[in-house]
Amino acid sequence: MLYSPTAHVLRLTAQSDANMDRIIKPYILKRTLDQNQGPKLSLDYAKELNAQQYAAVTAVDGPALVIAGAGSGKTRTLVHRVAYLIESGVDPSHILLLTFTRKSAEEMLERVGALIGSRSQRVCGGTFHSVANMLLRRYGRVLGIEPGFTIMDRGDAEDLIALLRVQLGLNEKDKRFPRKGTIAEIYSKCENTLRGLEEVVLDEFSHFADHLEALGKLQRAYQLAKRQRQLLDYDDLLVLLREVLTKDEQTRLTISQQFRYILVDEYQDTNRLQAELIRKLATTHDNVTVVGDDSQSIYAFRGATFRNIMEFPSWFPGATIYKLEENYRSTQPILSLANEIIQEAPEKYTKHLFTRKLDGPLPALVEAAGEHAQSRFVAQKILELREEGVPLNEIAILVRSSFHSFDLEIELSRCGLPFVKRGGIKFIEAAHVKDLLAHLRVVVNPQDAVSWHRVLMLVEGVGPKKAQDLVAAMVRMTNPYQVLRSSSGRSGKGLSALADVLENLTVSDDLSPTEQVNRVYEYYLPILKDHHDDYPKRIRDLDHLHTIAESYPGLTEFLADLALAPPDGSASEVEPVGRDDEQVVLSTIHSAKGLEWQCVFVLWVVDGKFPSVFSFNSDEELEEERRLMYVAVTRAKRHLFLTYPINVYDKSSGMLLSKPSRFLDHVSPQVFETLALIEEGHGHDWGRGYDRYI
DNA sequence: AGGTCTGAATTTTTT
DNA sequence: ATTCAGACCT
Numbered sequence: 151m152l153y154s155p156t157a158h159v160l161r162l163t164a165q166s167d168a169n170m171d172r173i174i175k176p177y178i179l180k181r182t183l184d185q186n187q188g189p190k191l192s193l194d195y196a197k198e199l200n201a202q203q204y205a206a207v208t209a210v211d212g213p214a215l216v217i218a219g220a221g222s223g224k225t226r227t228l229v230h231r232v233a234y235l236i237e238s239g240v241d242p243s244h245i246l247l248l249t250f251t252r253k254s255a256e257e258m259l260e261r262v263g264a265l266i267g268s269r270s271q272r273v274c275g276g277t278f279h280s281v282a283n284m285l286l287r288r289y290g291r292v293l294g295i296e297p298g299f300t301i302m303d304r305g306d307a308e309d310l311i312a313l314l315r316v317q318l319g320l321n322e323k324d325k326r327f328p329r330k331g332t333i334a335e336i337y338s339k340c341e342n343t344l345r346g347l348e349e350v351v352l353d354e355f356s357h358f359a360d361h362l363e364a365l366g367k368l369q370r371a372y373q374l375a376k377r378q379r380q381l382l383d384y385d386d387l388l389v390l391l392r393e394v395l396t397k398d399e400q401t402r403l404t405i406s407q408q409f410r411y412i413l414v415d416e417y418q419d420t421n422r423l424q425a426e427l428i429r430k431l432a433t434t435h436d437n438v439t440v441v442g443d444d445s446q447s448i449y450a451f452r453g454a455t456f457r458n459i460m461e462f463p464s465w466f467p468g469a470t471i472y473k474l475e476e477n478y479r480s481t482q483p484i485l486s487l488a489n490e491i492i493q494e495a496p497e498k499y500t501k502h503l504f505t506r507k508l509d510g511p512l513p514a515l516v517e518a519a520g521e522h523a524q525s526r527f528v529a530q531k532i533l534e535l536r537e538e539g540v541p542l543n544e545i546a547i548l549v550r551s552s553f554h555s556f557d558l559e560i561e562l563s564r565c566g567l568p569f570v571k572r573g574g575i576k577f578i579e580a581a582h583v584k585d586l587l588a589h590l591r592v593v594v595n596p597q598d599a600v601s602w603h604r605v606l607m608l609v610e611g612v613g614p615k616k617a618q619d620l621v622a623a624m625v626r627m628t629n630p631y632q633v634l635r636s637s638s639g640r641s642g643k644g645l646s647a648l649a650d651v652l653e654n655l656t657v658s659d660d661l662s663p664t665e666q667v668n669r670v671y672e673y674y675l676p677i678l679k680d681h682h683d684d685y686p687k688r689i690r691d692l693d694h695l696h697t698i699a700e701s702y703p704g705l706t707e708f709l710a711d712l713a714l715a716p717p718d719g720s721a722s723e724v725e726p727v728g729r730d731d732e733q734v735v736l737s738t739i740h741s742a743k744g745l746e747w748q749c750v751f752v753l754w755v756v757d758g759k760f761p762s763v764f765s766f767n768s769d770e771e772l773e774e775e776r777r778l779m780y781v782a783v784t785r786a787k788r789h790l791f792l793t794y795p796i797n798v799y800d801k802s803s804g805m806l807l808s809k810p811s812r813f814l815d816h817v818s819p820q821v822f823e824t825l826a827l828i829e830e831g832h833g834h835d836w837g838r839g840y841d842r843y844i
Numbered sequence: 845a846g847g848t849c850t851g852a853a854t855t856t857t858t859t
Numbered sequence: 860a861t862t863c864a865g866a867c868c869t
Binding site: 252304329451550552616714738740764765 | 845
């Protein structure tokens with residue numbers, strides 16, 4: 151049927167990397183047209199999938215591009231393809247599944263497991279960063295990278311940059327120098343978009359063009375400091391893996407032979423660097439299946455480009471393109487709006503989503519007199535929906551930026567509506583969590599200057615200068631603890647106490663991570679109480695950390711995992727998930743990617759907020775905002791409310807915002823209905839908030 | 845000289 | 860809420 155009679159290679163096994171010298175002869179079995187004579191399939195793929203999905207799942211070897219519209223069963227297709235490959239005789243350990251988050255990799259593999267059983271466990275799945283981490287620990291030696299290297303998260307990278315900036319004396323200039331966060335952003339952009347510093351600065355940070363020279367100097371210092379200390383930031387994981395694949399022919403072949411089938415999810419959100427990695431990983435076979443939706447590319451700020459998905463066919467000549475256009479999520483009225491919004495985009499793979507769910511309420515565009523009126527509308531409507539039987543966890547409120555929901559959060563609490571917030575401050579980024587982890591890190595990697603600095607600054611009487619001197623001395627010595635003890639002055643006592651704790655952890659390496667967390671915790675607790683008035687809440691976070699540590703055999707694994715896959719949930723809401731775990735979801739649109747709800751509210755659909763004024767200058771950024779709107783709208787299954795407050799003064803631009811998002815300008819009027827909010831009676835007291843609207 | 849404290853200025857989205 | 864510079868204290 152959909153088979154082409156291309157030869158299909160059955161793998162005669164190659165278990166591990168130890169086999170690289172052994173000669174493995176492929177024996178080619180011709181693929182037959184009759185499925186009955188092929189490998190025994192336990193699943194009836196044709197029945198479980200629609201025709202488009204089936205074609206993509208059973209695609210033969212070679213590059214394939216699957217354009218999967220929103221809600222078209224993208225994950226389902228990917229999961230079935232993995233299952234299909236395994237059932238066709240591909241060794242699971244030869245399959246590499248790259249996803250956007252580690253969580254989605256886990257979920258997918260779990261679903262594969264549900265289809266075909268435990269064989270799925272040997273599939274290698276994860277994010278680009280986690281796979282790079284794994285490969286570098288094994289093959290990094292060819293570049294002088296020890297397997298015990300430390301991964302720096304964004305915060306660590308910023309701290310190191312700040313440190314070097316002071317050392318180079320760059321902060322005493324009269325002109326304003328970019329802050330550490332901005333500098334890290336610039337450097338990251340360079341790596342991820344494969345552009346030089348000058349190009350990036352002139353292009354996107356032209357107001358800092360004066361500092362180009364200084365930024366270059368600092369960048370070189372940063373690179374050097376990382377290499378010397380065995381520190382890798384997120385970008386290094388990818389950059390260095392590429393270097394391994396480029397410089398070491400043998401390793402490239404070994405790895406490419408290891409992963410003979412590569413599947414990539416969310417391809418529209420990959421950057422140039424990642425595209426190159428895939429190109430190199432697949433050098434020996436071109437068995438690459440990428441899945442994505444160019445209309446949902448929303449990570450350009452992080453260096454991603456939807457050009458990757460547009461240009462895939464030229465990177466992998468002969469690629470077959472499959473399109474999934476049947477939407478299983480939303481009703482037709484919602485899809486009609488979504489289709490009209492994206493229709494205006496100048497560049498895209500043309501596709502037209504359709505659904506069999508023809509009936510449903512029209513999406514509503516709601517004008518509110520101000521931010522608070524908007525909040526009251528949402529809260530009131532949610533109460534109504536709950537009355538109608540919509541469970542709270544089927545309701546989501548999406549915003550462009552996380553602070554857009556501040557006012558609403560207050561209103562929801564006031565109405566007694568429970569909610570969870572996704573995509574705020576991460577657990578792992580909380581200062582106290584980082585403090586505790588820093589202690590563990592110096593134990594694993596005594597070269598880790600950034601963590602040392604953090605640890606030392608917590609000791610009473612130690613400031614930037616002393617910390618720096620100590621770190622410099624410790625890196626030279628074989629026994630860092632000796633340095634701490636021999637330090638004189640006011641901080642002497644604190645430093646030797648620190649040395650005692652850390653040395654204990656180092657010497658007795660048979661301790662479990664849990665026990666090690668415990669010891670540091672005891673030492674750190676007084677410091678925590680001293681620094682933060684709200685320490686009881688923070689203690690709960692540390693307990694959480696303690697629990698996480700239980701599932702790890704060693705510190706190295708624990709720390710690496712934590713840097714790459716931060717547990718979600720913000721620091722403070724540790725709450726034992728209310729009586730019934732029904733909670734409204736409050737989320738940024740970015741962290742709502744791939745999710746769906748019965749009912750979705752999109753807040754601040756006002757021109758100037760969404761699209762934000764920052765994007766007005768460039769067409770590219772505006773188009774990104776449009777796609778973001780498309781993503782937001784297509785999260786809804788049945789109910790959709792777009793709300794916009796009017797007469798809002800925007801400080802940053804000095805504009806009065808009063809018009810709905812420009813993305814709705816060309817949408818036909820019959821596609822949505824318009825609601826105007828009217829106060830019950832003549833109530834001026836908005837604070838009360840139980841007035842009626844129509 | 846170096847550490848600590850205060851006050852002023854700045855905020856999109858995040859693996 | 861966080862970062863950074865400058866004043867003030869040891």
